[in-house]
Amino acid sequence: MTIGYQRSHLRQLEAEAIYVIREVAAQFERPVLLFSGGKDSITMAHLARKAFYPAKIPFPLLHVDTGHNFEETIKFRDQYMEEIGARLIVRYVQDSIDQGRVVEETGPYASRNGLQTVTLLDALKEFNFEAALGGARRDEEKARAKERFFSHRDAFGQWDPKNQRPELWNLYNGLKLQGESFRVFPISNWTELDVWMYTREEGIELPSLYFSHKRNIIQRDGVLLGASDVVYPVGDEKIEEMTVRFRTIGDMTCTGAVESPAADIDDIIQEVASARVTERGARADDKRSEAAMEDRKKQGYF
């Protein structure tokens, strides 16, 4: 029997991502995969496993721990690493603070999201990583729409939108000068819905935070934040128990939840397909200004 040539969009996106991940392993001596514990980086790790099967992923994974992670994220991370037998490196924002590399924001609105950049760049330098694979997607935010698969960074880790290499066909130019590096985004062409559909098709397990659960919530500027040691009520804010889930998982201080009864992946796909707000819309730090992402990118954030 012969099989047809027409393949679903998910298979095509998967093949493209695997191709890019293999190019990274082939073109760089010291690549690393950035792992945040969110669905995009779990998908990335899954793709990396597929890319090199039956061999193990030939590079380590790096987690920058803000110290403001949800407990579930860390538990899931450690279990997952054990399961796939990957090498995990963890670097802590707290260490950067203790070393005086960064100064922590204070007050109830304090976020460590901005500080991550320094810890990340320090870690990349420490191990001399030349290419960092990330799970960012172009559909997430306007400034990302022009991002390349192979995104060139100067010796300071900075991104210059005017100075990016043209990318043609499936030819990814990873040549670089001493000190320069790359950020590589194999799932650039995926949308949030694609990621969800793919995790369903592949039966990928995800942290429980993504699914509907009861949680103590503080409403702040229209964003639903989970109450914790680092997020507590100010002024006339109240803690209420709500049925929520998270669309992205990051720093507790700025990752907003959505009220949702979606308890399994089918529900979530339904919900995402009819969603009226982008996933980043629920993130407090992106709201600060329309050009916020662009500014942070120039500093080396993804």
Place this chain on the structure above:
Amino acid sequence: MTIELLRFTTAGSVDDGKSTLIGRLLYDTKSLFEDQIEAIEKTSQARGDEYVDLALFTDGLRAEREQKITIDVAYRYFATPKRKFIIADTPGHVQYTRNMVTGASTAELAIILIDARKGVLTQSRRHGFIASLLQIPHVVVAINKMDLVDFDEQIYRDIVAEFRDFSTLIDIPSITYIPLSALDGDNVVHKSDKTPWYNGPTLLNHLETVNVGAGRNLVDFRYPVQYVLRPNQNFRGYAGQITSGRIAVGEEVVAFPSGLTSKVKSIVTMGDDLQEAVTGESIVLTLEDEIDISRGDMIVRQGNLPTKDNRIDATICWMNETPFDPDANYMLMHNTRLVRAMVTKLNYKVDVNTMKREDADGLQLNEIGRVQLTTTQPLFFDSYNKNRLTGSFILIDQATNTTVAAGMIRGASREVDDLVDVTSDEQEIRRARSENVVWEAGALSLEERESQNNHQAAVLWFTGLSGSGKSTVAKALERKLYELNVQTMFLDGDNLRHGLNGDLGFSPADRAENIRRVAEVAGLGFAHGNVVLASFISPYQRDRDFARSILPKGRFLEIYAKCDLEVLKRRDPKGLYAKALSGEIKNFTGISAPYEEPSSPDIVIETDIEDVDSSVNKLIALLREKGIISASV
């Protein structure tokens, strides 16, 4: 139901409404989110616009927003229940060629915007030319701002006619014309009631139904090795993505450059092993034998080989501010292979606006040129026409490591000497010469014959797919020439295959020999003062080039009888396409054997839209223009 993927690119001059159109597509397919719409509303208000400017959604970076222009390729996504779309949105100012080439390299369809008030501009032609250069299989000409011309049918028709006329000069298999208003949404997603005279699809309708995968090569198995997996002593796997064709367990393969052969043992994936894999899949192959294969090598099927050469004839587009330096060495990336390359010759550059060739001693940003390259190690390639991914490459500057050019391979670089001399490439046509035979000159010279005949001798070479109408037009032309007292000779593929070429089949080698004999016969007819009309499918450019090479300059005219493959399948008077599609006939040009469209024919006759008489008239005009028959007869 599976969702298909379509990648397309958009092209338009500044202010033709490209951003508005994309915004409209996203808005009307409900692909925009509330917070995005809110953000655009805020910006629109702050700027003092009267309406929500949909264009703002796609204008990305701050600098551009301030200058109100987009500066690079941006990618957008939307989906309908049938398809997911990836849009490569490329802006329309000076740096345009570079950006459009980038966006077009992965696109299967291009939307070319035309402002209904302005009609077909120089830029529109440029966009068409680039789409053709990059071999995008489908083009949509979106005639925008119809609201500003009162949805006037005649204006639409005139623009269609003008673009159609221009399109005979380029090579685009399918063009669809749609009248629309991006601002108001007419015929974008919803059918407009203001264009009752238009029966075609809406833009979205077309995007959802156009044949996907048209640009892929499903015949020639090509597998560039990306990465070698060696988890333990017992396993050696070659990771890669199938560039074209398909492969199954048990098939015999050859690895380039070593030339060593083996059989496919298994196709490994993290799920189950596969029995067979097709174009586009990322897989791991293992072979029966331990042969030395590393990254940059290519695995292909025995009996279907790419060209292996280190001299390459290519078209390049220069993409860097620093101009092309003929004396510099560049790195060349082709599939997974990285080699050093030198441009040995810059034949000419092409003016993207007029498509005219010009002498050149360098190339600037956004210029396109024809070059001959020599690489330090051979590449394994196909011509870009035949296979977009094994026929493309980039050049990289050695000092800065930036990508400076995009290249499309036309073939191995050949000098005339290579054709005449015996080379190692078996399939290359050579001018066969028996030893110790001296050319016997006729008693009369060509000049004497020509002056007696009152016209010049020439070979008119008709090429095109089976059923495209080559012979019909050639015969009608011969009748017309007879009436004009021109001495003619008619050679036709089918007739010659009955006698002189009865011993030949349809493999590439036999086709080459067929054409060699025909070209020689045409040459004899020419030497005797005839206008020779030769009608042969002649699918390979190099075969036609051979025919050209044995005749004096200007006396060989390549006439391309162009007809849409879909039309041919529908017409199919001899039932051949049906048989070819069912596999009953093998190696059938256009279906199971390649047809290389002429890269620079002397004239194109479009047999699917023009009638025989108008084709004949065009050809007579061409013969007059070239001075083969005099203007008075």
